[in-house]
Amino acid sequence: MAESVAMEQLKLAVSGALSTGLHTEQELRDMVAGLQPVLAPAASADEIDSMTRELIQRLQIDVDLGTAVTSEDFVSWLPGMRSEIEWSRWKAYKQWLLQNGRPPKVVDKLGHLTDEILDLVGDPKAGGTWGRRGLVIGDVQSGKTGTYLGLFNKAADAGYRLIIVLAGSTESLRQQTQERLDEAFIGRDTRLIAQKGGQNSQQASKKFVGIGLLNETIADAQSMTTVMQDFRKSSLMASSITVSENTPSPYVFVLKKNKSVLNAVQEWLGQQAGTTGRIDLPLLLLDDESDYASVNTGAEESPTAINAAIRGILGKFTRSSYIAFTATPFANIFIDHDHQNDLFPRDYVYSLETPTNYVGATATFGTSDDVFDGGLMDVTDAEAYVPSRHKSNDSVPGLPPSLKLAVRTFLIATAVRDLRGHGGGRSMLVNVSRFKNIQRQVHELVEQYAVELRNAAEFHAAAYADGQPNSHLESLEETYDQVYSDVEFTWTQILDSLWASVADIRVTLVNSDRDKALVDQELAWDKPPRMIAVGGDVLSRGLTLDGLSTSYFYRQAGAFDTLMQMARWFGYRDGFQDLTRLWITADVADQFRFVDEAVRELRDDLAEMKAQRLTPADFGLAVKKHPESLLVTARNKMKAATTFKKSVSLGGRRIETVRLSSEDVSLAQNESALRMLLTAMGAPTEPANRMDWPAWRGVAKSTIADYLDALVTDQAELIWTGNNLQTFVRNAKSPSMQKWDVVLANGRKTGDRDTRLGLPIYPPERMLTASDGNVLRVSGGSARLAGSSDVASLNFISKEAKERATAAFWNSKKWPEGKRPKGVPETAFYHCLPRPVLMLYPLRPKWKDNEAPLGLNHVSEHLVVATKIAIPGRHVDVKDTSTDADYIINTVAQQGWLAQLEWGTDAD
Numbered sequence: 001m002a003e004s005v006a007m008e009q010l011k012l013a014v015s016g017a018l019s020t021g022l023h024t025e026q027e028l029r030d031m032v033a034g035l036q037p038v039l040a041p042a043a044s045a046d047e048i049d050s051m052t053r054e055l056i057q058r059l060q061i062d063v064d065l066g067t068a069v070t071s072e073d074f075v076s077w078l079p080g081m082r083s084e085i086e087w088s089r090w091k092a093y094k095q096w097l098l099q100n101g102r103p104p105k106v107v108d109k110l111g112h113l114t115d116e117i118l119d120l121v122g123d124p125k126a127g128g129t130w131g132r133r134g135l136v137i138g139d140v141q142s143g144k145t146g147t148y149l150g151l152f153n154k155a156a157d158a159g160y161r162l163i164i165v166l167a168g169s170t171e172s173l174r175q176q177t178q179e180r181l182d183e184a185f186i187g188r189d190t191r192l193i194a195q196k197g198g199q200n201s202q203q204a205s206k207k208f209v210g211i212g213l214l215n216e217t218i219a220d221a222q223s224m225t226t227v228m229q230d231f232r233k234s235s236l237m238a239s240s241i242t243v244s245e246n247t248p249s250p251y252v253f254v255l256k257k258n259k260s261v262l263n264a265v266q267e268w269l270g271q272q273a274g275t276t277g278r279i280d281l282p283l284l285l286l287d288d289e290s291d292y293a294s295v296n297t298g299a300e301e302s303p304t305a306i307n308a309a310i311r312g313i314l315g316k317f318t319r320s321s322y323i324a325f326t327a328t329p330f331a332n333i334f335i336d337h338d339h340q341n342d343l344f345p346r347d348y349v350y351s352l353e354t355p356t357n358y359v360g361a362t363a364t365f366g367t368s369d370d371v372f373d374g375g376l377m378d379v380t381d382a383e384a385y386v387p388s389r390h391k392s393n394d395s396v397p398g399l400p401p402s403l404k405l406a407v408r409t410f411l412i413a414t415a416v417r418d419l420r421g422h423g424g425g426r427s428m429l430v431n432v433s434r435f436k437n438i439q440r441q442v443h444e445l446v447e448q449y450a451v452e453l454r455n456a457a458e459f460h461a462a463a464y465a466d467g468q469p470n471s472h473l474e475s476l477e478e479t480y481d482q483v484y485s486d487v488e489f490t491w492t493q494i495l496d497s498l499w500a501s502v503a504d505i506r507v508t509l510v511n512s513d514r515d516k517a518l519v520d521q522e523l524a525w526d527k528p529p530r531m532i533a534v535g536g537d538v539l540s541r542g543l544t545l546d547g548l549s550t551s552y553f554y555r556q557a558g559a560f561d562t563l564m565q566m567a568r569w570f571g572y573r574d575g576f577q578d579l580t581r582l583w584i585t586a587d588v589a590d591q592f593r594f595v596d597e598a599v600r601e602l603r604d605d606l607a608e609m610k611a612q613r614l615t616p617a618d619f620g621l622a623v624k625k626h627p628e629s630l631l632v633t634a635r636n637k638m639k640a641a642t643t644f645k646k647s648v649s650l651g652g653r654r655i656e657t658v659r660l661s662s663e664d665v666s667l668a669q670n671e672s673a674l675r676m677l678l679t680a681m682g683a684p685t686e687p688a689n690r691m692d693w694p695a696w697r698g699v700a701k702s703t704i705a706d707y708l709d710a711l712v713t714d715q716a717e718l719i720w721t722g723n724n725l726q727t728f729v730r731n732a733k734s735p736s737m738q739k740w741d742v743v744l745a746n747g748r749k750t751g752d753r754d755t756r757l758g759l760p761i762y763p764p765e766r767m768l769t770a771s772d773g774n775v776l777r778v779s780g781g782s783a784r785l786a787g788s789s790d791v792a793s794l795n796f797i798s799k800e801a802k803e804r805a806t807a808a809f810w811n812s813k814k815w816p817e818g819k820r821p822k823g824v825p826e827t828a829f830y831h832c833l834p835r836p837v838l839m840l841y842p843l844r845p846k847w848k849d850n851e852a853p854l855g856l857n858h859v860s861e862h863l864v865v866a867t868k869i870a871i872p873g874r875h876v877d878v879k880d881t882s883t884d885a886d887y888i889i890n891t892v893a894q895q896g897w898l899a900q901l902e903w904g905t906d907a908d
Contacts, residue, residue, distance in 0.1 A: 006040040007421035011051055013039060015101040028055060046488075047421065054575050065113055066136075067607045068120060068350040071615055077126070078119040081158075089153035089218050090114075092211040093184060097146075099214075106355055113352070114150040120348040121151070121321045124159035124282035131314060132321040135290070135345035135616075137603060138352035139360050140327040140564055141544065141571035145177070147352065148286055148325060149184040153211075155284050156185075156221070156250045160321075162243060164253045164265070164285045164313065169293055170538050171230070171256065171515045177288065178227050178254040186252060187212025187219025190226040220249040230254075230261050231268075243272055245281050257293045262309035269316040283320040285313065287343075290324030291331040296342060303342075311341055328564050328599065330623060349616045351603045359577060360570050361596035365589050370822075378402060379583040382432065382554040386442070392435040399445045403430070403552055406583050407449055407532070408479040410550035411457075413579040414530065415494045415501040416487055417547070422575055425527075425546030426505070429568055430534040432554040436511050443534040447507035450532060457499040465495055483581065504528070510535035510543075539568060549576055552583040564595050586769065590777070602626065605876045608812055612876065621878040625649035627719050650719075650728070651873025651883035652830045656785040657866045659714040660776040664858050666712040670865035673710035674842060675757050677703065681742060684759075686795070694759065695795075696742040697835075704740045704838055705730035711867065714775055724887045725869075734882035736872060741796055742838045745786070754842075756863060763844040763863055770853045776864065778843075785841060791826045791870045794837070801832040831874050839868040 014031050032052050036043060090111075097107050122132045138144040152163055167177035182190050189207040212219030222241065225231050231253055243251055255261050273279050287294050287310070296307035303311070314320045322343060324332055335344040354360065366372030382400045410428040417426065430446060433439055456464075456472035464473040473495070480491050506528040515538055533545055551569040573580055605622055627648045661667070680703050684694035708726035719725060732738070747764035754763050766785075769777050778785050792802065809828040842863040847853070852860055873883050 007043055007047060007051060008423045010035055010039040010043070011055065011421075012101065014055060028052065050420065050488075065109065065116065066350050066352045067603070067610055068116065068348055069606060069609050069614060069616055069619055070120065070348045071346060071617075074120070074347065076119050077123040078115060078158075081123070081125075082115075085158055087154070087157050088215065089157050089185075089211070090150070092187075092215045092218055093150055093153045095214055096184065096211050103355075110147065110150050113147065114154050117147075117151055117323075117350060118154050118158065120350060121155065121284065121323060122319075124155070124161075124284075124319070126319070129318045131317075131319070132347045133343060133345050134322070134348040134350065135324045135326070135329060135332055136350045136352060137329050137599075137606075138325065138327055139354050139358060139570065140567050142327070142352070142354045142358050142360065143572075144288070144325050144327075144352070145180055146184075148288070148323075149180060152181075152185050152284070152286075160250065160282050160284045161245070161247050162251045162253075162279075162281055162283045162317075164255060164283065166257055166285070166287045166290075166294070166310070167254055168289050169257045170512070170543070172510065172538060173543050174225075174230060174254060174256045175227050176543060178223075178225060181223075181252060181254055182227070183210030185211070186221045186223050187216075188223075190223050191228065222249055222251045224251055224253045225255065230256055230258070231265055232261065243279070243281060247281070257306050259305040259309060262306065262313065266309060266312045266316065269313065273316055277316075278318045279316055280318045283314070283317040285310070285320065285322050287322065287324045289326060290343075291326045291328050294324070294343060295331045295335060300342070307343070310343065315341075328595075329602065330626075335620075344620065345616050347616065349606060349619050351606050355572075357572060357574055358570075359573050359580075361564075361567070361592050362600075364567075364570065364582065365593045365596070367593060367597060371593070376589060377406070377581055377583040379552070379554050379585055386432045386438060386554060388554075388556055390433065390435070390438065392437050394438065396438060396441040396445065399442075399449060402583055403446070404449060404475075405479060405482075406430075406550055406552045406581070407446060408453065408476050409483050409581050410532065411450075411453060411498070411502045411505070412476065412480055412484055412494060413549045413576070413581075414505065415498050416484065416489060416579060417549075417576055418501045419489050419493060419497055420575065422547075426530045427545040427548045428532040428550040428552070429539060429545055429548060430532065430552045431536060431539055431566065432552070434536045434555075436513060436536075439509060439511050439534060439536055443507060443509040446532060446534055450505060450507050454499075454502050454505070457502055461495055461499060465492065484579070487578070502530075505530040505532065507532045507534065511538050514538075537566075539566075543568070544571075547576070549573070549580050551581075553588070554583070554585070556588065564592070564599070567592065587777070598626065601875065604812075608874075608876045611812065614876070614878075618876075618878050622649075622876055625878070625884065626875075627653060627655075646887045647884050648887060649873075649875075649878075649881075649884050650871045651877060651880060652827055652875045653871050653873075654791075654827055654830075655719050655725070655869040655871070657713055657720065657868075658778045658785050660778070660864055660866060661712055661714055662770060662776045662856055662859055664862075667859065667862040667864060669710065669712050671756065671842075671863055673707055674840060674863075674865050676710065677707040677742075677840075678744075678757055678759055680706070684744075693746050694744045694761075697796075698739045699742050699838075701729055701732060701738055701740060704742075707838075711865075722888065724885060728885035732882075736834075736882065737836060740836050740838055741794075741834075743794065743840065745790075745839060745841045747844070754844075754863065757842060761842065763842050765846050766841075766843045766864075766866075767846045767848070768843075768859070768864070769848065770856055776859065778866065785866050786839060786868050789823075789826055790839065790868075791833075791837065792824070792829045796834060796837065797829055797832045802829060805829045805832055826870075827875075830870055830872055833870060833872040836872060837870040839870070841866040841868065 010032070013035050014028065029052060032048060032055075036048060040048075094107055094111065097110075098104065117136065120132075120134055122130070136144070136147075138147070148165075155163065165177060165181065167174045178190060182188065187208055187210055189209050192207050208216055208219055224241075241251075253265060255265065269279065293304075293306045294310060296303040310322075314322055324343065324345060326332060329349075332343070332345065335342050364372070365376075379400075379402050381402050385398060385400045386396060387394075406428070410426075414426045430442060432442055453472050453476065456470055456476075460468070460470045460473060464470045476498070477491055477495075480494060508528060508531050510533045527546075529546070531545070533539060539545075545568055548569055548571070553566070553569075555566060569580065569582055602623060606619060609619055609622070625648050627650065681696045681699055685697050686695050687693060705726045708729060709723070713720035729737075744759070744761065745764050747762045749762050751762075753760035766778050791797075805828050806824050809824045842865055845852075845860050845862075845864055847860075871883050873880060
């Protein structure tokens, strides 16, 4: 037996033995010591210690329960019925999770979590006619599928008899979801179900899998779809199955969001309904990735096809519960809640927490206040090979050196994981284009390069170890030195195992052509266990790449949900997080931070809304008024209007210019605008804080608006677009918005004061970088313009108010272990401000290596004027309209934001 296999068996044995209840670290070590001589007698002390530490971490993983806001008429039903329900399916699912190494605490919390959601979904035994609508928000690749599989088992135990899963728009994702349901709910392998059109020849599979291996009596769910076949007209003709309220076993559909598929289901349901027009059976319809395709972007009287089909299916039942799952809830909340027949989550919105070992956007990129770039690799050389504005018929001249480095990194990471004794898959992602022609070329080039590296490992490793030169193996050794020199294995150890580790790696093209072939030929996607996946947007939603350690991402996206869903590298990386590497541009990394913080802010708002007993309608209004909703709204209305008006709430918001024009005329104009403002305000009235920043109190709003009129900002900064912000300031009616306080930031008091503004100052220094046509980005240790405590340090807020705000923040929610913030965010103090604050930052540029990029030497001759605004108020105070700003969005602005969403005919 190979020692890596022996170690894996030892790990599984210990996990299984300690899978119930909570155990001490000493119990775990004693169990390892007892089983190791039998299962892995040749294992070294280092291997045993490494495995033990991994198990300690795994068995201590925790997850907190979520947060829900509900409608005013919600009545809890499950607590009173729990003792009357036989939880046979849930018990089997729970046992299956524990046997597969899921931490006991996580499984226990999952039980409580699914109880909460099932309670919200509704009582399937309740009589009458009803339809519930809800939304569950979770992180990308965070285990939402495992949550809803647990929910399905409990729902079936409770009495739901028809379950429909809408599993994205691709066959790859549908098959992946069907396989998960086979294991975790159906209990049988649907690959073995034969379906032939024209006759009832559906043969029940006798091959038990997953929970069916634990309890064959519960493996009786009738799957109306299989791994190889979605529900189609041939299924419709072949099926003579009749369902009724007395059906003993649940029926399950796993469907693509495809018009013909959903219409076929509607037709079948119509036959089931008979003369009554409705089926008297409780339906649970779960819409995975619900922000994609399901939301109606047309007129209410003429909804889009998928939205209309979902409504039609729900309308076939007297009792139905629609539950939307997504990581990016903006589009779902834009649904008009006045239309009762639509999919707005009027009954509940539930925000999931994630286990402490989840690797998401914050762990990958950090925050705007605390940028993290560990594991992020430089991808800028890709522009010369696959330009960001490329066309579908372009030629790819070769692989960028950075992509070759990524391939070599993946091969070495694969070998390291084998040396560590890891089981499971190994994968790498390459996503550089939405066009299939470009993807095909990149696939061929990557495949050719991977073959060359594999051949070198197979035929020349021994000779290279003896000193014979080989360019490919030399490049692999250089990659080891550059990327992985701190791992616990030497290059010699890696070289010895390299061929065995990389021999089975396959380079796979994952796009809509391959996806279509799965449908036309009724094939199952046989994912290679070790794979480099090259593709585009088929890779971007829901599809899981097992053991993903290396990601090469050179893409741009024009909408929040599109961008966040492309991040297949989020998820769980236990045992190999130190090996993960991501090739991505600094701009896109900044966008991920921005998107993540926008969603996090909404989820924090949800917690505060729960405390205030607000409803999903209130949450919907808060999302619609969120400033960052501008982009998603523009996407949804792009085809409907050339110009439209959008109201957003600026209350409690921080508005900064972190992207600045590098043009000489713009820099000069902004300096001039700041000089005119300082002249108009006169002498400072007082220092603003202990750092003696000059301050002016009670400045007229017209003076602030004049400054904003004169300021040149980058149009990619959505809040600064056009003259919307200055119009809001000039026309404000609220008494609290008539006067402003102004602060001029000072830097370190070194050297001579700068007198170019007419007021002697020490300009703050900020690291600047250039990108996107020489737009200046404020970067360095923080992607924020200002420090996170700048507003909190102002004398404008009393000591007592700061203490109350601090206490309120820490008491606002139960912070999960390991997720407590380092400090109180400055926005927590914004409601304490007596007036809005304008903060001015005349920056002295700093450059990496003390040298300005080519063509930007003139920037250092200016003070680079940046601006921050703090608006009083609270995010969740949806009834307060005093800080609402009306934005006029035109086609020009939309096109600038959404260029990457204009799909070509050859798009994936």
